[in-house]
Amino acid sequence: MTTLVMHVRFLSGGFELSATIRDVARRAGVSIKTVSRVLNGSPRVTEDTRQRVMAAIDALDFHPNAAARALVLRKSRTIGLVIADITNPFFPEIVRGVEDVANRHNYNVILCNTDENPDKERCYINLIREKQGDGIILAGSRIGADEVVALARKGIHVVVINGDVRHPRVGVVAVANEERAHEAVSHLARMGHTRIAYISGSPMSSSNAERLQGYRRGHDDNGIPLDESLVVQAGPTREGGFAAMSCLLNIPARPTAILAYNDLQAIGAMEAIKEHGLTVPRDIAVIGFDDIQLASFTTPPLTTFRMPKYEMGMRAAEMLIGMIISRTVRESRLVVDPELVIRESCGYRQSVLTRGTMAAGRR
Amino acid sequence: MTTLVMHVRFLSGGFELSATIRDVARRAGVSIKTVSRVLNGSPRVTEDTRQRVMAAIDALDFHPNAAARALVLRKSRTIGLVIADITNPFFPEIVRGVEDVANRHNYNVILCNTDENPDKERCYINLIREKQGDGIILAGSRIGADEVVALARKGIHVVVINGDVRHPRVGVVAVANEERAHEAVSHLARMGHTRIAYISGSPMSSSNAERLQGYRRGHDDNGIPLDESLVVQAGPTREGGFAAMSCLLNIPARPTAILAYNDLQAIGAMEAIKEHGLTVPRDIAVIGFDDIQLASFTTPPLTTFRMPKYEMGMRAAEMLIGMIISRTVRESRLVVDPELVIRESCGYRQSVLTRGTMAAGRR
DNA sequence: TTGTAGGCGTTATCAG
């Protein structure tokens, strides 16, 4: 008893130590466990004592120590959200969707930007594990599917957004990437295009691989010869798209249509085209992916596939929290099918004639 | 000893328990403390034993439990980042700035969206405290300065971005809001405008209050009569700006110029103006705040004040981590002065004449 | 309804 008192005095000399459950118990004249019960909303406690405990709690400005709780409970009510880059307009809504449902379930979100760097991604995943994160959502993941599966095997709950991991213990919010890229090519083919370029994203990206696959299949199915020199890789940014397009503009038989991995690249490409003195869509048609907010503001407005970003984030978080709570995956895979939003960057080639139709097709 | 073995067996029946420092110690044939020393990079350990420990660590796929560490160390290497809404393009870059320096210092970021709801904000702040966050960054805070000071008094490290808290223990990355709003009004006055409206943000926002103040002072200093009916409040969104502008368009003597609390509102306002059959800037000039990416893509491109968003996030994080490490504030206040980026939404009234000049002033 | 004892995984204080 004496040592305890000394100890307390010693510490409070230097710092104002935050109150513990023990202090609350003492002040309320009850046991520690009773306080714990009150904190956890156990019904097995008298209203009277509950009041006393509550009074003590805010008299002492007590806040339960989540670290201590996480230590014994082995759950932190924290999830990790690993994305490529919050600065890419594709992600904020996803993040918001995740955060909203997390918050609703009393979870917190640790945000991690990987810049599509697999090592950074692994590093973050480890950190989340160490922080006892209850689960991880991977969006824009650039590590291998096998690594993700390995995580799941270790008992870590993980949900992948726009990835292609197939494993019963890995939740997936997938996107019909191949089908849509195929659709884009068909759409362009119908308009008479035969030289269609693909501005590719990261080779480590499964969604990119899927789109590329759809792009290739689209050529086959529409009887268009595939010219691999029309596939050029770039970073997932405006700058990347600009650079890629610049290359594309310099090849002898330049493309008449562009499918870009994402809107940012598509926008960059349009800028390059303009700078080259050409016009979109008259000289070159452009189609993107994502439908970020900017897409409807460019000149001309960008034709693109609309991703239900907020919903994807929501679903992923619901899935993850479901896994955490039930320790199982109810529905491990969900496929989102983005819709083609036709704006003016990819009008029909005889665009002047059909202008009215085009305008009606907007929004 | 027996109990221990039984215990382990019992648990491993149900789950694969992750290895602890104790397991590593046993496997490496050293004491727990030695493992701890290796983990923390203490030099007081033989290279030989270090090797053995390291081997044991990855043989067991050991990951130190940050919760346990946080419990004893009273620091979690986690900071809370409380923002209004990641979906508002003003925030992603700030968040990125924060996350980058946090990561560089081995800190993690818990992201919280408050939607400008003070209660939600308080709730998040409490959560961060409970999670033993080492500090908090508030961006777009809507709680009172006194509450922030109270936090600091309790020993919680806090940095406010774009807020007006004055206290030696609160870090602040401030913005010269009043001065810039004043400049905007002066700029408009010089162009001949006398009916300048202000689309206001949240009344709880200190940055809004500052801009409003500058708006008012700008009227005084330029000899323009102030008409309070030209100040209308709205949410910090396109929808908010649209709604506010719609009101403004319906008053008898409608304004000829708009200063909006942020770009999103300004863009919404331009949409309302267009929908009303009027033209920007000929009929109504518009100036925003922030210079979000969209701003340069609108028709016409938006004149606005460029916020160094990434840098603001960086500085805030550096300040916070500095406070955490040194337990003091070296430079508690830093003022950022956004620059007016003149685009076409606010050309000179005789804009046709000076078109060349305007274009030169653009980016 | 309430209280007591022991442990969660790590670090820190002392000895050796």
Added chain:
DNA sequence: CTGATAACGCCTACAA
């Protein structure tokens, strides 16, 4: 250079 042991704050059995 290394090791035993007591915290850190909370929760869960079990007892009362």
